[in-house]
Amino acid sequence: MSELVDGDLRGNAREVPLILAIPEPARRPGDTPDFSSLKFSNAGEVRRPEVSDAPETMYDLATGLIRVLDDEGRAVGPWAADIDKDTLLSGLRNMMLTREYDRRMMLDQRQGKTSFYMQCTGEEAISCAFRMALSDGDMNFPTYRQQGLLISSGYPLELMMSQVYSNSHDPLRGRQLPVMYSSKEYGFFSISGNLATQFVQAVGWAMASAIRGSSAIAAGWIGDGATAESDFHSAMVMASTYNAPVILNIVNNQWAISTYQAFALGRSATFAMRGSGFGLPSLRVDGNDFLAVYAASAWAVERARSNQGPTLIEWVTYRAAAHSSSDDPSSYRPKDEALAWPLGDPIDRLKRHLIAVGAWSEKDHDELLVSVQDQISRAQAEAESYGTLRNGPKPSPRDIFEGVYAEMPNHLRLQRQEAGY
Amino acid sequence: MPTMTMIESIRDAHAVAMEADETVVVFGEDVGYFGGVFRCTQGLQKRFGKTRCFDAPINESGIVGAAIGMAAHGLRPCIEIQFADYMYPAYDQIVSEAARIRYRSAGDFTVPLTIRMPVGGGIFGGETHSQSPEALFTHVAGLKTVIPSNPYDAKGLLITSIEDDDPVIFLEPKRLYNGPFDGYHDRPVIPWSKHPLSEVPEGHYKVPLGRAAIRRPGSAVTVLAYGTMVHVALAAARDFNIDAEVIDLRSLVPLDLDTIITSVKKTGRCAVVHEATLTSGFGAELCSLVQKHAFYYLESPIERIAGYDTPYPHAQEWAYFPGPDRIGHALSRVLEG
Ligand SMILES: Cc1ncc(C[n+]2csc(CCOP(=O)(O)OP(=O)(O)O)c2C)c(N)n1
Ligand SMILES: [Mg+2]
Numbered sequence: 127m128s129e130l131v132d133g134d135l136r137g138n139a140r141e142v143p144l145i146l147a148i149p150e151p152a153r154r155p156g157d158t159p160d161f162s163s164l165k166f167s168n169a170g171e172v173r174r175p176e177v178s179d180a181p182e183t184m185y186d187l188a189t190g191l192i193r194v195l196d197d198e199g200r201a202v203g204p205w206a207a208d209i210d211k212d213t214l215l216s217g218l219r220n221m222m223l224t225r226e227y228d229r230r231m232m233l234d235q236r237q238g239k240t241s242f243y244m245q246c247t248g249e250e251a252i253s254c255a256f257r258m259a260l261s262d263g264d265m266n267f268p269t270y271r272q273q274g275l276l277i278s279s280g281y282p283l284e285l286m287m288s289q290v291y292s293n294s295h296d297p298l299r300g301r302q303l304p305v306m307y308s309s310k311e312y313g314f315f316s317i318s319g320n321l322a323t324q325f326v327q328a329v330g331w332a333m334a335s336a337i338r339g340s341s342a343i344a345a346g347w348i349g350d351g352a353t354a355e356s357d358f359h360s361a362m363v364m365a366s367t368y369n370a371p372v373i374l375n376i377v378n379n380q381w382a383i384s385t386y387q388a389f390a391l392g393r394s395a396t397f398a399m400r401g402s403g404f405g406l407p408s409l410r411v412d413g414n415d416f417l418a419v420y421a422a423s424a425w426a427v428e429r430a431r432s433n434q435g436p437t438l439i440e441w442v443t444y445r446a447a448a449h450s451s452s453d454d455p456s457s458y459r460p461k462d463e464a465l466a467w468p469l470g471d472p473i474d475r476l477k478r479h480l481i482a483v484g485a486w487s488e489k490d491h492d493e494l495l496v497s498v499q500d501q502i503s504r505a506q507a508e509a510e511s512y513g514t515l516r517n518g519p520k521p522s523p524r525d526i527f528e529g530v531y532a533e534m535p536n537h538l539r540l541q542r543q544e545a546g547y
Numbered sequence: 548m549p550t551m552t553m554i555e556s557i558r559d560a561h562a563v564a565m566e567a568d569e570t571v572v573v574f575g576e577d578v579g580y581f582g583g584v585f586r587c588t589q590g591l592q593k594r595f596g597k598t599r600c601f602d603a604p605i606n607e608s609g610i611v612g613a614a615i616g617m618a619a620h621g622l623r624p625c626i627e628i629q630f631a632d633y634m635y636p637a638y639d640q641i642v643s644e645a646a647r648i649r650y651r652s653a654g655d656f657t658v659p660l661t662i663r664m665p666v667g668g669g670i671f672g673g674e675t676h677s678q679s680p681e682a683l684f685t686h687v688a689g690l691k692t693v694i695p696s697n698p699y700d701a702k703g704l705l706i707t708s709i710e711d712d713d714p715v716i717f718l719e720p721k722r723l724y725n726g727p728f729d730g731y732h733d734r735p736v737i738p739w740s741k742h743p744l745s746e747v748p749e750g751h752y753k754v755p756l757g758r759a760a761i762r763r764p765g766s767a768v769t770v771l772a773y774g775t776m777v778h779v780a781l782a783a784a785r786d787f788n789i790d791a792e793v794i795d796l797r798s799l800v801p802l803d804l805d806t807i808i809t810s811v812k813k814t815g816r817c818a819v820v821h822e823a824t825l826t827s828g829f830g831a832e833l834c835s836l837v838q839k840h841a842f843y844y845l846e847s848p849i850e851r852i853a854g855y856d857t858p859y860p861h862a863q864e865w866a867y868f869p870g871p872d873r874i875g876h877a878l879s880r881v882l883e884g
Contacts (some may be wrong), residue, residue: 242671301673303675
């Protein structure tokens with residue numbers, strides 16, 4: 127116990143001094159990675175309740191781990207749905223596009239074409255499979271690590287890149303930090319830099335859908351670290367109170383910049399268990415298993431769409447890359463920790479499944495990779511022709527003053543005149 | 548004397564304060580093992596132990612609220628909000644609680660708390676890594692608001708803030724962390740080691756709150772600035788050949804009114820510079836004070852050079868930033884007026 131408060135400790139000297147707990151991850155730089163403290167179910171082990179089952183009969187789902195793909199790449203257990211080959215192949219393509227997109231944008235950031243970038247390496251299955259279980263018209267309230275939602279919805283890659291470059295074709299007109307996309311048309315709410323704010327907004331969107339008698343549902347997204355924010359809890363209480371048609375997604379990638387998950391998790395065994403106190407069915411799912419993500423997403427979508435209410439989902443994954451282009455994880459976690467992650471790589475696992483069921487081959491895969499890289503290169507060349515942050519055409523400085531209000535008030539007009547734009 | 552960057556001197560101030568007083572505790576997001584995203588607390592956990600410097604969950608109201616509770620127990624927390632742009636969830640704890648507990652409890656409880664946060668733009672951080680919310684603090688009774696412009700002041704002011712018995716908002720201009728940025732974004736970064744105020748004494752020293760510093764004596768116009776804008780104003784005076792008296796306020800509340808008014812009475816002209824948005828910015832307060840206390844000495848209207856009343860843009864950062872050019876032209880207007 128700390129020397130600190132000894133000075134003013136009052137009371138009985140025989141009382142036990144109190145101890146402050148400071149969480150510490152199992153391994154630090156230089157150590158051998160070790161994930162043995164994480165408890166995972168085997169593929170196929172977790173039961174699949176009916177979406178109409180009462181939430182209080184489902185609390186066990188918050189502690190298991192829904193997995194479909196086993197070590198041999200076979201789909202097993204009650205969550206193994208009959209997903210057609212085309213869906214799986216487009217899922218594979220979306221994940222590979224997302225990864226190659228990240229690779230290219232990260233490279234461009236390093237080459238000075240933009241100021242900042244954030245990858246989602248290792249987490250592609252979550253946003254890609256989830257988006258494929260949604261319908262057009264549904265709305266996501268994403269974080270900066272759900273680029274897979276946009277890519278899977280067919281949003282033009284050159285527009286995403288133009289946003290990253292802040293160039294003359296940037297749909298956000300150079301106003302936003304790279305990766306903070308927005309597209310109402312593609313069901314993707316404007317990303318905020320302020321963590322967790324979107325989580326409760328998703329609930330509000332879903333409430334509006336119910337107020338207006340629509341059939342569209344909403345999905346909120348949040349990282350493990352950001353669940354510590356008060357807005358996370360606001361979302362849960364609003365969703366629970368109004369039985370809002372919303373899916374609340376926690377992407378637990380183990381890290382929040384340099385702090386590991388226990389800084390938000392505290393004494394709780396899982397993040398999914400946070401839902402139980404609010405009476406929300408809460409799933410804990412292998413986020414690197416495309417089939418499990420798709421099945422769990424479809425289940426939660428059906429619940430929301432059929433007025434059964436909100437579902438909380440903890441997607442268990444690992445942030446394989448740095449937090450952002452400004453971060454170097456080797457100063458706080460073992461360098462090769464990503465390779466030791468027990469749930470593997472989502473692209474590799476889906477590929478092995480497709481090969482195992484005879485729907486795919488190494489050669490097919492190599493060809494797909496070439497085609498994906500080609501698509502990225504073409505989009506990149508087009509986007510760069512519209513300029514980058516450092517070179518070429520840019521949004522006009524005049525635009526600084528536009529869009530603060532629906533109509534520009536006089537004081538801004540004066541400021542713009544004075545600025546000479 | 549060793550030269551330090553602003554990051555190093557802030558780190559050193561923590562170490563000196565923690566060494567001198569074992570009730571000083573330091574925490575915040577990523578500040579423990581990693582030492583903060585700007586590395587301002589690097590090495591403190593190793594040196595002082597995990598209960599003196601530790602990481603926090605991402606919950607700003609939790610961080611400030613817990614710090615207030617610790618202060619009530621007799622600790623002297625110095626906490627970090629990762630970016631000023633992320634202090635809003637903590638605003639209730641700062642405004643309704645930290646600022647007023649001494650008053651409402653008639654001194655029964657006090658909050659000797661320092662809340663550090665990086666402010667300002669110039670790093671292509673977009674709308675949520677660039678804000679300058681000082682006026683949201685100076686408007687609150689019970690808070691002190693401090694903003695250093697160089698490594699020497701940063702250390703001395705931070706030690707003073709930590710040792711102060713009231714809550715202090717300590718704003719760190721992030722564009723100054725690694726060099727005295729003068730607003731010319733397309734020129735090479737000047738390292739702190741080339742600047743005299745990077746000479747930082749070892750050990751304990753204080754820079755008092757409420758004492759401004761004249762960075763450039765002059766007779767033509769008084770320029771009131773703080774943080775990054777001190778260096779930008781100096782560059783403007785130099786490059787527009789204006790004999791400006793540039794005053795670095797260093798602390799906004801308490802404010803060194805004497806130095807300001809003495810200077811304005813001498814020069815007869817005044818301009819106020821800040822990066823924060825114009826409307827209801829701290830510049831408005833300064834203008835009001837100057838006209839009240841030096842009205843009959845003023846030979847021209849006071850100019851305010853500030854951020855435009857818009858969110859901080861990403862691509863157009865340098866069109867937005869009140870750089871030396873904008874300041875120089877405004878100073879010329881003041882001289883002609
Ligand atoms: C309100 C707020 N506080 C702090 C930050 C700084 N910040 C940005 S990302 C991040 C870590 C988030 O971790 P997590 O929620 O786990 O998401 P991940 O980055 O792992 O996807 C922090 C602390 C912020 N953006 N907003
Ligand atoms: Mg995380």
